[in-house]
Amino acid sequence: MTGQGDRRAVSDTSQAPGHDRPAARAGLTGQAASSAGSATGGEAGTSSSRFGASELFVLYGKTVALSDVSLSAPAGQVTAVVGGDGAGKTTLLRCLAGSLAPDSGTVWRPVKERVGYLPASSGIYPDLTVAENLDFRAKGYGMTRQAARERAADYLDRAGLTAAAGRLAGQLSGGMRQKLAVIAAMLHQPELLVLDEPTTGVDPVSRSGLWWLIARAAADGCAVVLATSYLDDAERCAGVLVLDAGLPLASGTPDEIVAAMPGTLREVAVRPDGEAAARAWRRGGHWRVWEPGFGGAQQPEAIEAEQIEPDLQDAVTVAALGQLLSAGRA
Amino acid sequence: MTAAPLAQCLGVTRRFGHFTAVSDVNLQVGPGEIVGLLGANGAGKTTLIKMLLGLLGTSEGEVALFGEPPSRQTRSRIGYVPQGLGLYDDLSPAENMQFSAAVFEHASPGAGDQHGLPESLRPYATDLVGSLPLGVQRRVAFAQALSHQPDLLILDEPTSGVDPLGRARLWETIAETADAGAGVLVTTHYMEEAGECGRLVIMADGAVVAQGTAGQIIGSAQVVVVAAESWSTAFARLEAAGLQVALAGRGLRVPDADPAAVRRALGDLPATVRQVPATLEERFFQLASQGAAGKAVA
Numbered sequence: 150m151t152g153q154g155d156r157r158a159v160s161d162t163s164q165a166p167g168h169d170r171p172a173a174r175a176g177l178t179g180q181a182a183s184s185a186g187s188a189t190g191g192e193a194g195t196s197s198s199r200f201g202a203s204e205l206f207v208l209y210g211k212t213v214a215l216s217d218v219s220l221s222a223p224a225g226q227v228t229a230v231v232g233g234d235g236a237g238k239t240t241l242l243r244c245l246a247g248s249l250a251p252d253s254g255t256v257w258r259p260v261k262e263r264v265g266y267l268p269a270s271s272g273i274y275p276d277l278t279v280a281e282n283l284d285f286r287a288k289g290y291g292m293t294r295q296a297a298r299e300r301a302a303d304y305l306d307r308a309g310l311t312a313a314a315g316r317l318a319g320q321l322s323g324g325m326r327q328k329l330a331v332i333a334a335m336l337h338q339p340e341l342l343v344l345d346e347p348t349t350g351v352d353p354v355s356r357s358g359l360w361w362l363i364a365r366a367a368a369d370g371c372a373v374v375l376a377t378s379y380l381d382d383a384e385r386c387a388g389v390l391v392l393d394a395g396l397p398l399a400s401g402t403p404d405e406i407v408a409a410m411p412g413t414l415r416e417v418a419v420r421p422d423g424e425a426a427a428r429a430w431r432r433g434g435h436w437r438v439w440e441p442g443f444g445g446a447q448q449p450e451a452i453e454a455e456q457i458e459p460d461l462q463d464a465v466t467v468a469a470l471g472q473l474l475s476a477g478r479a
Numbered sequence: 480m481t482a483a484p485l486a487q488c489l490g491v492t493r494r495f496g497h498f499t500a501v502s503d504v505n506l507q508v509g510p511g512e513i514v515g516l517l518g519a520n521g522a523g524k525t526t527l528i529k530m531l532l533g534l535l536g537t538s539e540g541e542v543a544l545f546g547e548p549p550s551r552q553t554r555s556r557i558g559y560v561p562q563g564l565g566l567y568d569d570l571s572p573a574e575n576m577q578f579s580a581a582v583f584e585h586a587s588p589g590a591g592d593q594h595g596l597p598e599s600l601r602p603y604a605t606d607l608v609g610s611l612p613l614g615v616q617r618r619v620a621f622a623q624a625l626s627h628q629p630d631l632l633i634l635d636e637p638t639s640g641v642d643p644l645g646r647a648r649l650w651e652t653i654a655e656t657a658d659a660g661a662g663v664l665v666t667t668h669y670m671e672e673a674g675e676c677g678r679l680v681i682m683a684d685g686a687v688v689a690q691g692t693a694g695q696i697i698g699s700a701q702v703v704v705v706a707a708e709s710w711s712t713a714f715a716r717l718e719a720a721g722l723q724v725a726l727a728g729r730g731l732r733v734p735d736a737d738p739a740a741v742r743r744a745l746g747d748l749p750a751t752v753r754q755v756p757a758t759l760e761e762r763f764f765q766l767a768s769q770g771a772a773g774k775a776v777a
Contacts, residue, residue, distance in 0.1 A: 225711055227726065233642030234613040322520045349639065350562075352668050353760055354519040354767050357725070364726035368711035378640050381671050381760070387729050393642060403728060430647040431654055433674050462643060462671065469644035 199223050200245070200341045200372045205254035207240050207395075214240040215251070215395045221388065222341065222372040227363055228388035230376045231465065237395040238376035239269050239345055245374055246343040258341050262290070265339035265371075267347060271330035275319025279310060279329055282318050283336060290337035297336065304332045307365070308358040324355025331359055335366045342366050344375040348382055360385065380462045391465050398468040403461045410464040411471065412442030415454040427474065430466060439467050441474075482510045483546060485631045485662040486531055491540035493526050500526040502685040503540070508631065508662040513653065515676030516666045519767050523685040524666050528633060531664070532559065545630065558629030558661075562636045564620040568609030572596055572619045575608060579623050595626045613640050621652060632656055632663045638672060650675050670759045679759075683767045693759050700757035700765065703741045705731040707750035720744035725761075734761045 201222045207215040215237045222228045222245070230238045243249035244256055246266040258264055266272075273282055280301070287297030305311045308328040313321060318329060327347055335342050344363070348356050367373050375382070383389045384403055391398040391406070399406045417436045421429050429438045438454070459467070484507040493501040501523040508514050518524045529535040530542050533549030544553040559565070566575050576595055596604055600622060603615055611619070617638070624632065637653065638646040654675070657663050667673055679696055681689040689696045707713035710729050717724045717733060722744060725732045733741055734757060741752050757765075 226729075231643075233645055234640045236642060324520055350636075350668075352519040352522075353517075353670075353763050356668070357764050360725060364714060364724070367726065368714040370711070378642065379669050379671060380643060381669050385725075385727050430644070431651045431675075432647065434654075434677065465643045466647055469642065473644070 200257045200259065202241065202244060202251075202257070203255045205241065205244055205251045205256070207237075207244065207249070207251050213395050215244075218254075218390075218392065218395070218397050220245070220374070220390050220400075222374045223388070224340065224372045225367055225370050226387040227367050227373040227375065227385070228390070229383040229386040230374065230390050230392060231378070231380065231383045232376075232392035232398075233378055235394065236392040238392060240395075241392070242266075242343050242345050242374065242376055243268075245341070259339070262337075263340040265334040265337065265342040265366075267330050267334040267344040269345040271326060273318045273326060273330050273333065276317065278315050278317055279305070279321070280314045282329060283333060286333045286336055292337055300336060300338075301332070304336070304362060304365075307361055308332060309355075322355070324351040324359075327351050328355060328358050328362065331362050335362065335371070338366075338369060339371060342371050342373045344373065346376050346378070348377060348379070380465060383465075384461055389461075391468060393469055393472065396472075398472060399465060406468075407459055407461055407464045410459050410467050412440050412467070414439055414457050414459045414463055414467070416457045417454045428470060430470075432462075437463060437466075439470060441471070484509050484543075485545060486664065487541075487543045488527070488530070489541045489543070491527070491530065491542060492538050493523075493530060493535065494538045499685050501530070504682070504685075504687050506680055506687065508664050510630075510660045510662055511657050512678065513657050513663040513665065513676045515673045515679045516664060516682065517668075517673060517679060517763060518666075518682035521684075522682040522767070524682055525635075526685075527682070528635070528664075528666070531633065532557065555627065556630045558624035558627065558632045560620045560624045560632075560634045560637060562639065564616055566608045566616060566620055566623070569607055571603075571605045571607060572600055572611075572622075573604040575619060576623055576626055579626060595622070597622055614642075614645055617641060617649070621649065625652070625656060630661055632661055634663065634665045636667055637665060646671070670763075673759060681763060681766055683769070688766045688769070696766075697757055697759055697762045700762045701754045702757045702761055703733040703736045703738050704753055704755050705733065705741060705745070705750055707731075707745070707748055709748070712748055713745060713750055716746060716748060717741065717744050732761070735765060 199221065201220045203219045205215045205218045218237065218241055220228065220230070220241065230241055232238050240249065244251050245258060246264055247258060247261060248266070274285070277285065283301045284297070305314060310325060310328055313325060318326060321329065331344060331347050334344065347359055351359060363373055363375065377383060387402060389403055389406060390400040399409070401409065415438045417438060420426060420436050421438055425438055428440070429436050486508040488504050488506040491501055491504045492499065504527060516524050526535065530537055531544065531549065533554055542549055545556060547553060567578065570578065573596060600615070600618055603611055608616055608619060634653070638649050641649060653663055665672065665676060673679055674693060678691065679693060680687055681696065705713050710731060713731055714724055717731065722733050722736055722741065725734070738752050738754055
């Protein structure tokens with residue numbers, strides 16, 4: 150994640166509220182201003198607009214959940230933490246949200262009241278209606294009734310949930326419940342919004358509504374961090390951190406991760422034989438073969454095929470393969 | 480398709496009271512084919528799969544599996560991995576395999592020897608399934624579904640929660656099964672997975688609204704891409720103009736929009752505006768929304 154781009158994003162966010170439907174948001178200016186003050190004076194420490202974590206280590210008994218993991222979460226930007234089950238995504242997000250203290254390392258976040266957190270278990274009460282869930286959350290955030298109502302109405306409308314406001318949350322579809330959970334986490338316009346797998350089990354139509362909410366939070370200047378196991382989601386983000394078994398595999402913008410992929414990629418019609426099979430995977434009906442392209446003497450035999458330009462999915466697959474192969478040799 | 484279909488729906492409709500869950504669906508899965516079934520929640524995918532599994536009858540139309548109506552016999556030729564994986568948490572992988580072998584009345588290959596668990600899963604053979612990592616559980620569910628060498632494989636969100644390399648490896652298993660002559664029907668919400676299917680069927684409001692390869696379904700659909708120094712300002716202006724805006728990194732994408740209208744909405748904001756082909760997800764969203772709108776009008 151380049152410093153220059155981030156600084157631009159930061160100056161971006163300070164302008165955003167002014168362009169943002171002034172009529173609907175008139176009551177909120179005071180709160181937004183005071184929140185900027187609280188960040189500079191709060192736990193955030195070095196930066197008022199950049200949150201994140203540095204060199205985190207977390208142990209669960211003898212299991213290393215996170216090993217030397219760092220993440221930068223600039224304001225006005227969406228950052229994805231990508232990995233499978235057990236990669237350490239939830240542990241990292243809990244550290245960022247302040248619900249888990251790392252064994253070592255530093256976390257920068259705003260004061261607790263300025264964090265929005267959607268835990269893996271959505272934090273929605275099934276026995277309350279959609280509107281009651283949001284009322285309850287707004288009280289917890291100490292929001293004024295009017296501000297809460299106006300913002301809830303706006304978010305519910307854009308997420309396609311207005312008609313469901315009176316329904317019990319427990320009766321919503323998975324996608325509607327996740328949208329409600331994200332609205333509940335961002336209702337108080339936090340400075341840092343931490344979302345644990347907001348899109349899991351959500352169909353593409355609901356996902357579009359979810360992504361509108363996420364974009365809205367970032368456009369309002371919030372630093373958004375979300376966990377996902379899908380690169381579909383990561384491709385929409387400005388920053389990406391790939392985790393595997395608690396270790397960082399790759400990080401940067403999607404373009405940077407692609408550019409940093411070592412070696413070359415070729416596409417062949419059938420699965421290669423022998424040693425190359427371990428460096429190959431199937432994609433879109435063809436086989437991709439990765440040639441590390443470094444390591445001197447151990448250079449594998451080149452496959453005769455057209456070289457192709459990798460995308461984010463290829464680069465992340467290669468990062469995982471590289472780690473697997475080097476672990477195998479060790 | 481030249482070979483006789485393994486699974487076939489002909490004008491299938493299913494009603495629950497006054498609600499039509501599946502409406503006049505025609506669908507075929509042939510040997511060696513991987514067909515992706517895409518749709519929003521409530522589009523009718525689950526109802527359709529229940530009919531294919533023989534768990535639910537049709538209101539109208541015909542479902543044929545291997546050329547005959549669904550029955551216990553046809554069910555035994557299907558491998559099914561539900562979203563919740565369908566494993567017994569308090570049995571070991573080996574016991575789960577043994578149990579499904581008993582249900583399908585087949586001698587599992589290598590019975591007495593871990594009940595056909597693939598080599599990579601042997602280390603977990605005697606642990607309780609509930610105590611295993613989800614990625615391992617998923618591989619056990621696959622092994623179980625494949626253990627009776629099914630002719631038709633039905634997979635519901637097959638790689639949910641799996642890392643990208645693990646996903647590629649699971650798809651290799653799926654593709655090998657198809658290459659060996661089985662038909663595969665996959666439901667998914669992710670375009671990353673849809674890209675692995677040879678043919679896609681898109682459902683909205685109970686009906687099939689598009690069918691074909693990803694390229695055929697996307698067709699000539701385009702979106703407008705906006706790159707602005709200040710994406711949040713661009714977002715606010717496009718929003719204010721009532722346009723549907725999606726975030727893509729530090730840029731924005733506006734589906735179904737006229738570039739000139741986007742330009743106007745941006746006003747004096749320095750930005751580049753260009754048209755690019757839509758992604759499958761964007762086209763899917765368009766089809767799903769039209770499906771819903773069409774029904775509301777009707």
